[in-house]
Amino acid sequence: MISNKDKLWTVKDVAEYLQLDEHTVYRMARKGKIPAYKVAGQWRFKKELIEKWLEGHRLDENKG
Numbered sequence: 001m002i003s004n005k006d007k008l009w010t011v012k013d014v015a016e017y018l019q020l021d022e023h024t025v026y027r028m029a030r031k032g033k034i035p036a037y038k039v040a041g042q043w044r045f046k047k048e049l050i051e052k053w054l055e056g057h058r059l060d061e062n063k064g
Helices: 011-018 022-031 047-063
Strands: 037-039 042-046
Touching: 011 022, 011 042, 011 047, 022 042, 042 047
Parallel strands: none
Antiparallel strands: 037 042
């Protein structure tokens, strides 16, 4: 059984979590601006990596 920690998120999951439009998440994934994987032709995301990425962007904003 897969734990919630290891569960892969869909574009819809990430869009809801980040409060973004799904098209924005697709665009960011294609451009490599967000940590993502393609599985059987569909984008998938690890929650842990999304949270680390988000925290890194928060830190960058505070530096500027």
